[in-house]
Amino acid sequence: MEKILISSCFLGNRVRYDGADNLLTESVIQRWHLEQRLVVICPELSGGLSTPRAPAEIQNSIEIQVLTNLGEDVTSAFEQGAKAALRxxxxxxxxxxxxxxxxxxxxxxxIYDGSFNGKKIVGQGMTTRLLTANDIQVYSEKNIAALAAQIEKSPM
Ligand code: SF4
Incomplete structure (x- = not known):
């Protein structure tokens, strides 16, 4: 069966930096859950961070760096989380x-632009970059239907 890696916060787990979740209520998510297709991860917790935690954004530098709004460098935790997702x-x-x-x-x-002003730019998060580089297709809550169509075509 085709399994799907899914963000833990989508399943109602309160793992976001602010202690909230991003619960998805689409019925297909429930179906995939019942079919035991879903493999759950919060890369930031897997990378050693805790909830709640300071918000962090990727900085617009040549060498990728992730800083919190307090200036703490959490790049290593984000890298570890990405590797855990790939594993x-x-x-x-x-x-x-x-x-x-x-x-x-x-x-x-x-992604957010690194200024902590709520401004978004074109880009990918650390986990998505690593998964994409390893030929894993990453979808979001904005294109669940496209993922569902892909799963429909897959052999059981
Ligand atoms: S790292 Fe991903 S799974 Fe974890 S809270 Fe943030 S968006 Fe959700």
Whole structure:
């Protein structure tokens, strides 16, 4: 069966930096959950961070760096989280991921610009970059239907 890596916050787990979740209520998520297709990860917790935590954004520098709004360098934790996500994908032969848009870990088309002013730019989070580089297709809450179509075509 085709498994899907999914952001933990999508399942209602309160793992966001602010202690909240990003629960998805689409019925297809519930179906995938019942089918035991979903492999759950919060890369930031897997990388050693805790909830709640200071918000962090990728900085617009040549060498990628992730800083909190207090200036703490959390790049290493984000890298560890990305590697943990990739290991899970490799363990379960996962080719598809459904990750939260705009997160510095999970974003797939946009991220915040590093200024902590709420401005988004085109870009990918650290986990998405690593998964994409390893031929794993990353979808977000904005294109669940496209992922569902892809899963429909996959052999059971
Ligand atoms: S790192 Fe990803 S899974 Fe964890 S809270 Fe942020 S968006 Fe959700």
């Amino acid at each position: 899970l994908c490799q363990l379960h032969n996962i080719r598809y991921a459904l990750l939260k848009e705009s997160s510095p870990s999970c974003g797939s088309t946009t």
